[in-house]
Amino acid sequence: MPVSFSLASYPSFLRFWAGRVAGTMANQMLMVAVGWQMYDLTHSAWNLGLVGLFQFVPALALALVAGHVADRHDRRHIxxxxxxxxLAAALLLLLSTHEHWISRDLILGVSLLLGVARSFQMTATQALTPLLVPSAILARAMALSSSGNQAAIIGGPALGGFLYAAGASVVYVVCAALLVLGASLVWSVRYDHKPAPRAPVTMDTLLAGVRFIRAKPVVLGAISLDLFAVLLGGAVALLPIYARDILHVGPEGLGLLRGAPAMGALLMSLVLARWTIRSRAGAILFSCVAIFGLTTIVFGVSTSFLLSMVALFINGAVDMVSVVVRQTLVQLDTPDEMRGRVSAVNSIFIGASNQLGEFESGATAALFGPVGAVVVGGVGTLLVVGLWMRWFPELRNRRSLTEA
Structure with a gap:
C-alpha cells in the first residue's frame, strides 16, 4: 500500500511550497529584466556576463557561512x-528605473546583493523541507517542490519577458508583489524548531559539513555523481550552435530546445509526487544517470529536430529522478543539526557543476567541435556511472530511500 500524501494534511509544507514558488517566479522574472536592462544600457555581452558572475561569486563564497547559520537559527526566518x-533589490531597481538613474554599476551592485540572498536562501530551503513532512513521504515532498520550482523556472522568464514589453518598472512591481507574498507565506510556516547550542564560528565548524560528507559514502557518492554527470553531460551551453548550424531551426527552435528538458523534468516531478520510489533507490539513481548520458549522446549525433527534442525531454525527466533521489538520500542520511552545513556543501557542488559544466562544454567544443564535445560528455557520464558503481557499493546497493 502506498503511503497517502495529501497537501491538506501538511499545511506548513503547503505554505512553504507556495512561498517558494512565488519567490522563484519573482527571481526568474527579475533575472530576465535585469539582463535585458543591462544590455539596453550598455549593448555589451561582457557586462551581461558580469551580471551572472556577480551573483555566482557571493553565492559560492558565502555557502559555508550560510550552512552554519542555517544550523544555528530558525530556517523559515532565514x-x-x-x-x-x-524585495529590497527589486524596489531599488524600480525606483532607479522610474527616476532614470539606473546604471551599469547599480545593476552589478544589485546582482551582488541577489547573490548574497541566494546563498542563504538555497541552503536554508534545502535544510527546512525535511522538517515539514514525515520522512516516509519526503521523496514525494521533494518531487512536489521540484515540480513547483520547474514550473516557476519555465513560467517566470516567459512572464517577465511579456511584462518587460510594458517597461522594466512593470516587471519590478510584479516581482515585489510576489516577493512580499513569498516572504509572508514562509514566515507563517510552523515547525518544531530546536535552537542549537551557541558556538563560536570557527573554521572547524564551517568545515564540519565537508567532513561529514567524506565520512558518509552514500552521501558523498550521491553528491559527487551528480556533480560529474552535470559537469560532463550538460549540453545546454551549446544549444545555440545546434539550433543555428546543425538543426537549422533558428531562435524559435532554440526556445523549444531549451524548454524540452524543463518540460521533461516538470512532468516527471509530478509523477514522483504521486508515486514515490519505494525500493532499489541506488539502482534507480545509477540507471537514470546512465540514461542521462545515453540521451546526451543521442542528442549530440542527432540531425533531426524531433529526435533532439525527444532526447532532451527524456534527459530532463531522468535528471529529475536523480535529483529527487539524491536530495532525499542526502537529507535523510544527515542529522538535523548538520543539515544546513551539508546542504551548503551540496549547493556548492550544484553551483560548480552548472557553471563549470558550461565552461567544459565550451572548451571541449573548441577542441572537438560541438558534436564531439557533446558525445565526449555523454561517454564521460557513462564512464563515471561505471566507476561510481564500483567505488560506492553502499550507494549502489541502497534499497529504500528511508533506511538511513
Missing part, C-alpha cells in the same frame, strides 16, 4: 529574510 533582501 528564507523569509533572503526573500526580503530580494
Amino acid at each position: 528564507v523569509s529574510m533572503a526573500l526580503t533582501l530580494q
Whole structure:
C-alpha cells in the first residue's frame, strides 16, 4: 500500500511550497529584466556576463557561512529574510528605473546583493523541507517542490519577458508583489524548531559539513555523481550552435530546445509526487544517470529536430529522478543539526557543476567541435556511472530511500 500524501494534511509544507514558488517566479522574472536592462544600457555581452558572475561569486563564497547559520537559527526566518533582501533589490531597481538613474554599476551592485540572498536562501530551503513532512513521504515532498520550482523556472522568464514589453518598472512591481507574498507565506510556516547550542564560528565548524560528507559514502557518492554527470553531460551551453548550424531551426527552435528538458523534468516531478520510489533507490539513481548520458549522446549525433527534442525531454525527466533521489538520500542520511552545513556543501557542488559544466562544454567544443564535445560528455557520464558503481557499493546497493 502506498503511503497517502495529501497537501491538506501538511499545511506548513503547503505554505512553504507556495512561498517558494512565488519567490522563484519573482527571481526568474527579475533575472530576465535585469539582463535585458543591462544590455539596453550598455549593448555589451561582457557586462551581461558580469551580471551572472556577480551573483555566482557571493553565492559560492558565502555557502559555508550560510550552512552554519542555517544550523544555528530558525530556517523559515532565514528564507523569509533572503526573500526580503530580494524585495529590497527589486524596489531599488524600480525606483532607479522610474527616476532614470539606473546604471551599469547599480545593476552589478544589485546582482551582488541577489547573490548574497541566494546563498542563504538555497541552503536554508534545502535544510527546512525535511522538517515539514514525515520522512516516509519526503521523496514525494521533494518531487512536489521540484515540480513547483520547474514550473516557476519555465513560467517566470516567459512572464517577465511579456511584462518587460510594458517597461522594466512593470516587471519590478510584479516581482515585489510576489516577493512580499513569498516572504509572508514562509514566515507563517510552523515547525518544531530546536535552537542549537551557541558556538563560536570557527573554521572547524564551517568545515564540519565537508567532513561529514567524506565520512558518509552514500552521501558523498550521491553528491559527487551528480556533480560529474552535470559537469560532463550538460549540453545546454551549446544549444545555440545546434539550433543555428546543425538543426537549422533558428531562435524559435532554440526556445523549444531549451524548454524540452524543463518540460521533461516538470512532468516527471509530478509523477514522483504521486508515486514515490519505494525500493532499489541506488539502482534507480545509477540507471537514470546512465540514461542521462545515453540521451546526451543521442542528442549530440542527432540531425533531426524531433529526435533532439525527444532526447532532451527524456534527459530532463531522468535528471529529475536523480535529483529527487539524491536530495532525499542526502537529507535523510544527515542529522538535523548538520543539515544546513551539508546542504551548503551540496549547493556548492550544484553551483560548480552548472557553471563549470558550461565552461567544459565550451572548451571541449573548441577542441572537438560541438558534436564531439557533446558525445565526449555523454561517454564521460557513462564512464563515471561505471566507476561510481564500483567505488560506492553502499550507494549502489541502497534499497529504500528511508533506511538511513
